[in-house]
Amino acid sequence: MLFLDPAHLPKGPLMAVDPGSRTLGVAVCNAARTVVTPLTTIQRTKFTQDSEALLKLYDERGCAGLVVGLPLHMDGGDGRRAQSSRSFVTNLLRLRDLPVVYQDERLSTFEASERLLQAGVRHADLKDMIDAEAAADILRGALDAIARGGTDS
Numbered sequence: 001m002l003f004l005d006p007a008h009l010p011k012g013p014l015m016a017v018d019p020g021s022r023t024l025g026v027a028v029c030n031a032a033r034t035v036v037t038p039l040t041t042i043q044r045t046k047f048t049q050d051s052e053a054l055l056k057l058y059d060e061r062g063c064a065g066l067v068v069g070l071p072l073h074m075d076g077g078d079g080r081r082a083q084s085s086r087s088f089v090t091n092l093l094r095l096r097d098l099p100v101v102y103q104d105e106r107l108s109t110f111e112a113s114e115r116l117l118q119a120g121v122r123h124a125d126l127k128d129m130i131d132a133e134a135a136a137d138i139l140r141g142a143l144d145a146i147a148r149g150g151t152d153s
Helices: 047-060 082-096 110-120 121-146
Strands: 014-019 023-029 037-041 064-070 100-105
Touching: 014 047, 014 082, 014 121, 023 047, 037 047, 037 121, 047 082, 064 082, 064 121, 082 100, 082 121, 100 121
Parallel strands: 014 064, 064 100
Antiparallel strands: 014 023, 023 037
């Protein structure tokens, strides 16, 4: 079930996904939605395997909803990457009816990369951490929208 507003997601922990062409960055928050944790990066292979890995993490953490990053252009328009994210969600919803919301993820990877570099993470280690960290930024954006009580996606 696709929601337009993060405030309509059911109570409980949320999972965020940063869907890239090669990886799925994954982050989660606690049930109180006060702590966001970058969780893992799933190396993409085939949709069936990718979705199984994602849904397993979702179930293991008792998540109540999924926040999916939507990589819009800087002018707010859709491009090929945004269409790919929408297709991923459409296919995922065919497997299971989950509460899902899109969250604007413009600059999330850039901001996560800058923050990690400032924290002293070596360039060589960035690729292993960046997608999960970007997913955490996406989830923080959704939680901020929920706290404001308004649509932010």
